[in-house]
Every structure is written in C-alpha cells, then in structure tokens.
Amino acid sequence: MRQQKAIRRQTRCSNMYKADVIVLNHLGGGTTVRVHHLPAVGETVMGFDWKICRDVAKGGNTAIALSRLGLRVAIISKVGNDTAGRRDKQWLDDESVDTSAVFMSDDVSTGQGIMLIDDKGRNMIVTGESSTKMLSQDEVKTSLENFRSPKFFVSGFEIAPSLALDAAKFAKSKGLKTVLNPSPVAPLPCIDYIDYLFVNELEARLLLDINVDDNVDPKILCKQLHERYHACCTIVTLGEKGSAAYTTDQKDAYHFYPAIEVNAVDTAGAGDGFLAAVVYSLVNGKPIQEALDWANRYAAYTVTKSGGFDAYPTLEQLHYFTGKA
Numbered sequence: 001m002r003q004q005k006a007i008r009r010q011t012r013c014s015n016m017y018k019a020d021v022i023v024l025n026h027l028g029g030g031t032t033v034r035v036h037h038l039p040a041v042g043e044t045v046m047g048f049d050w051k052i053c054r055d056v057a058k059g060g061n062t063a064i065a066l067s068r069l070g071l072r073v074a075i076i077s078k079v080g081n082d083t084a085g086r087r088d089k090q091w092l093d094d095e096s097v098d099t100s101a102v103f104m105s106d107d108v109s110t111g112q113g114i115m116l117i118d119d120k121g122r123n124m125i126v127t128g129e130s131s132t133k134m135l136s137q138d139e140v141k142t143s144l145e146n147f148r149s150p151k152f153f154v155s156g157f158e159i160a161p162s163l164a165l166d167a168a169k170f171a172k173s174k175g176l177k178t179v180l181n182p183s184p185v186a187p188l189p190c191i192d193y194i195d196y197l198f199v200n201e202l203e204a205r206l207l208l209d210i211n212v213d214d215n216v217d218p219k220i221l222c223k224q225l226h227e228r229y230h231a232c233c234t235i236v237t238l239g240e241k242g243s244a245a246y247t248t249d250q251k252d253a254y255h256f257y258p259a260i261e262v263n264a265v266d267t268a269g270a271g272d273g274f275l276a277a278v279v280y281s282l283v284n285g286k287p288i289q290e291a292l293d294w295a296n297r298y299a300a301y302t303v304t305k306s307g308g309f310d311a312y313p314t315l316e317q318l319h320y321f322t323g324k325a
Contacts, residue, residue: 017100019074019147020283021066022176024140024167025059026132026158027077027102029088030113032268032308038118053115053268055308056088057127058158058181061269064095065276065312071283074098074150076143076167077159078135084110085131095309101143108134121264121303127184132159140167144174151283154275156181169193177282180231181275182207190230196282197231198275204236219254222246233288235278237271237299240264243292257292259300266306273312274299297322 032055033047055061063075075097079085081104088110092099108131116124140163144153153171155164161182168178172193181198182188185206191197204221205212208228218236223246225234233247242258277298281291298313301321305311313321 017074017098017147018072019098019150020071021063021073021152021154021279022076022144022147022150022171023059023063023066023073024076024153024155024159024164025062026057026111026127026156027060027075027079027088027092028057028111028113028127028131029053029084030055030057030115030127032115032117034118035116036119038116038122038124047116053308054091054310055115055269056091057111057113058156058183058272059132060088060092060097061272061309061312062154062276063092063097064309065273066280067095067097068312068314069276069280070315071280072098074101074147076101076135076140078103078105078108078132078139080104080108080110080131081106082110084112091309101146103135103139105131105134115268117266117268117306121266123266123268125268127158132163135159135163137163137166141170144171150176152177152179152279154179154181154279157184157186161186165189165191179275179279181271183271188229192230192232194229194231195233196278197225197229197234198237198271198278199225199235200237200271201239218244218256219246222254235292237274239267243274243296245288245292247288255289255292257296259296262300262304264303266311267303268306269308269311270299270302273302276312 032051032053034049035045039045063073066073111131113127153176172178177195179196180194185203222234235245237243244256246254274295277295278291302311
C-alpha cells in the first residue's frame, strides 16, 4: 500500500510543470499607429505607419520579458481558436514560455487592442475586450496546482478583477509571493494578501482619488496606497522621473530611484518590462532597493527600442547596455 501511494505521488509530480513565475493575465495582440501628438478629448489627429505589433498584452509581455531574462515562466490565459490566438500562442512558444495553461476556445475571439504612439515615444492604449473573460476560477486553480514549486504569481486587471484577486489569494495560500498590477484601474478592496502592488503615477492618483494636476510627492502616493489597500510593498513608476517604493518589511522604508536619461523612442510595454525586471531580481533574492535600481536600467533600455516585446532585452544585451550607460 505504501509503495502504491509512493508511485501515485511520483506520477503526480512527474505530470507537473516546473515554473519560477506564473503569470495570469490577458493574452492578445493589436495594432500600433504613430501620431505626432496624442489627441485631446474630442480631437481628431492624423495617424500613420499602421502596423500589426508583436505585442501580446500585459500577460504575454510580462511572461516574455521574464523568459528572456532566463526564468522559467508559465502563463495562464484563454484565447480564441482563431488566427490571432494561434499567432499569439506561437509567439510565446517561440520565447520558451510554458503555454500548457493557455486555453484555446471556439466560444471567444482573441482580444485585440490599438496603441497610439507620439513623436516623443509616449503612448495611449485601448486594450481589446479580453477573451480571458471566459476563463473560470476552476481552470485557474487547477492550472496553478499543475506547476511544481513556483515562487511568484503575477496578475493584473486586463482580466476580470475578481478572477485576478481570487487567484492571488489562492496563490498566497500555496506559499507564492504575489504581484498585482491593477491596470486598467478598477476599485480595489483590502489586498493584504498582495506582496507587491505595481501602479504607474496616474493609476496611483486614480486609486487615491487625487486630481491629476495636483502636485503630490511620490512618497505620499506610495504611503497612502499602502494605508488604503495594505499591500506589503507598493511600487509606483514615475515615467521619465524614475520609480518609488514603500515597504513595511523594512521598518516602513521608502525608496526612490531616478530614471536613466535616454532618448526615448517608444514607451509602450515599458511598464510591463519594468515589473518583470523587478520580479526577476526578487526571484533571485535581491532586496527591493537593488531590484528597483536594476529595473530602472532595464526600462531605460526598452524605451530606446520599438516593436512591442522585441524591445525586451536578454541579460547579455542588458549588461552591455548598462556598461555603456
């Protein structure tokens, strides 16, 4: 009997997949268009250089960025059994991302978005309705249990917020470190089961009901986000100004790191890459201060490139860049 139980345990383990990081978020592609300036409300602008972008939304982009840095990464998502879905899944396969938990369905169409990029490399994004809306909690939990000894769980709100938050709670109960990027912004409950909350400056203001034009110190943003939502560590990206973090596991420490000055070509996907770079450092046991500094260098590299996830560097490319920066 003991031998049979041992065999069953060995069989169950052999059927599990290895992953350092599990990403749960939207997977989809889209189109980019260049504009000389981003439009104001009600303004019509002329677009040019329309392209199908090698971009796979926040879930796919984060997974690819992590994989290029050498981590074992798996993604949980759902796409349509259509041309876009098969293309996006193939792009992930080509980047050595584990797609065993990417569900393909005839009942949904793969979400597609559109991104406007101005002459300064700034962007405005309309994300496509997520085919992941049909992903069930049972599918997510079963998928999570199929991976062996993952360390980090990363999710966001390009899928249903309730699905992302429930999955994060489940991942936390399994001992994983949890990372949340609640973008697009939606109302948040207490998220004391989230270890790392990532938002950009605008998202931070929206979550705190602070006017976009008000002059607010990043430290105040970070601290108020923690006080309202109770994530262990709150990280706010500040665009060309850098990044900031407030953490309670180091005696309420605040950290700020200025951005590296570069000539930005395209900022699309820089936030997803920054998150991936921080997670990479944390997986490898680095403290948050070192993780932020390194992620700023990573983000500086990505904005000098264009082309969606093709802008994400390998470790070798990044070491060469930081040696020159």
